Amino acid sequence: MQAIDNQRITNYKRPSFVQVLHGQQTETTPVWVMRQAGRYLPEYMVLRRKYSFFERCQTPELATEITMQPLRRFALDAAILFSDILVVPQAMGVEVLLEENIGPVLPNPIRTMADLKRVHIPDVSDALHYVAQAIDLTKVALNNLVPLIGFAGSPWTIFCYMTEGKGSKTFDKAKAICFSNPELATKLLDKITETTIAYLKMKARHGVDALQIFDSWGGLLSPEDYQTWSLPYIQRIINAVKLEYNIPIIVFAKGASYALPELAATGATALGLDWTCSPQFARQMTQEKVVLQGNLDPALLLASPQVLEQRVKTMVSGFKRGQYIANLGHGITPNIAVEQVQRFIDTVKSC
Numbered sequence: 001m002q003a004i005d006n007q008r009i010t011n012y013k014r015p016s017f018v019q020v021l022h023g024q025q026t027e028t029t030p031v032w033v034m035r036q037a038g039r040y041l042p043e044y045m046v047l048r049r050k051y052s053f054f055e056r057c058q059t060p061e062l063a064t065e066i067t068m069q070p071l072r073r074f075a076l077d078a079a080i081l082f083s084d085i086l087v088v089p090q091a092m093g094v095e096v097l098l099e100e101n102i103g104p105v106l107p108n109p110i111r112t113m114a115d116l117k118r119v120h121i122p123d124v125s126d127a128l129h130y131v132a133q134a135i136d137l138t139k140v141a142l143n144n145l146v147p148l149i150g151f152a153g154s155p156w157t158i159f160c161y162m163t164e165g166k167g168s169k170t171f172d173k174a175k176a177i178c179f180s181n182p183e184l185a186t187k188l189l190d191k192i193t194e195t196t197i198a199y200l201k202m203k204a205r206h207g208v209d210a211l212q213i214f215d216s217w218g219g220l221l222s223p224e225d226y227q228t229w230s231l232p233y234i235q236r237i238i239n240a241v242k243l244e245y246n247i248p249i250i251v252f253a254k255g256a257s258y259a260l261p262e263l264a265a266t267g268a269t270a271l272g273l274d275w276t277c278s279p280q281f282a283r284q285m286t287q288e289k290v291v292l293q294g295n296l297d298p299a300l301l302l303a304s305p306q307v308l309e310q311r312v313k314t315m316v317s318g319f320k321r322g323q324y325i326a327n328l329g330h331g332i333t334p335n336i337a338v339e340q341v342q343r344f345i346d347t348v349k350s351c
């Protein structure tokens with residue numbers, strides 16, 4: 001395959017991300033970037049023109065190569081496996097497409113008990129074997145020098161896509177099912193949860209160093225509904241994984257800072273934050289129970305170098321060293337200049 005070298009990292013060791021998650025002191029603040037492998041990188045765009053999105057996810061050599069791309073440019077403290085949260089519904093028998101300029105499309109969403117019959121709990125080591133293979137290959141490329149993050153969507157966030165059938169600002173069809181047919185909602189969430197548990201255990205077994213659960217649409221729920229439709233399923237995942245593996249788990253519940261105290265009590269090692277809450281607020285809500293991760297507004301990467309540097313410094317000093325991992329408050333967008341990512345990382349390291 002052209003444009004792929006899967007070259008090993010040989011020149012630096014970056015333990016601080018794992019150290020912070022294991023409660024140890026570090027000399028510098030660890031930093032990584034949500035969606036660090038993505039469209040702002042010219043080398044990603046080369047592979048994007050050649051292979052479809054799910055081809056990139058399902059071909060271990062390609063997934064490894066894309067995972068490694070940002071690490072060749074930047075001194076990031078963690079790699080995150082290139083994949084997508086929507087490989088899980090795919091493995092459960094629901095078709096998922098990624099359409100240009102639209103995003104994810106699920107042509108046959110789950111809206112009725114009859115639809116639910118089409119959804120199964122797969123053997124993940126079969127249906128998602130390509131993810132396990134990508135982990136194995138990526139671990140070799142990372143050469144034990146940089147830790148690897150494995151991830152999954154939260155059951156609620158996966159439920160949103162499976163019922164709505166596409167992205168949405170409100171996911172009101174998904175919510176309508178919870179409010180009008182709670183039995184169906186619960187049964188579907190149960191199936192997603194079981195699959196996700198098996199999936200994350202498989203990742204842990206293949207040696208990822210940490211897991212992140214993306215509850216990207218958690219913040220669309222009211223605080224009361226969050227307790228019903230998202231939190232308990234995340235809790236089940238954490239309990240089940242922790243029972244077998246001593247692996248750090250990061251929960252990123254976008255827009256749901258109202259639920260920080262409950263999330264801190266789940267046994268999660270770290271909580272990801274978006275930019276709508278201050279470091280002081282997040283610490284007050286979680287006390288010393290968890291590591292915090294985040295939370296620069298990705299749009300600040302569009303600001304002048306001076307403004308970016310100043311805001312990164314304010315963020316890092318607001319969180320204080322220890323129990324903290326620097327990141328953006330959500331994924332980096334395609335319109336960001338590579339130099340600004342470099343500046344973001346350098347500024348964190350200078351603090």
Ligand code: CP3
Pocket residue numbers: 033034035036037038039048053080081082083084085086098103104151167214216331
């Ligand atoms: O962070 C990384 O670098 C790892 C890779 C990763 C991707 N998706 C690759 C991707 C991760 C961790 C995800 C998670 C994901 N996928 C989430 C949760 C995180 C978040 O952003 O809230 C969600 C909601 C999805 C679903 C999804 N996949 C959407 C909504 C889209 C289209 C929107 C977009 O950003 O283009 C995708 C496609 C997708 N997943 C791309 C990438 C790099 C863009 C694909 C492309 O056009 O090349």
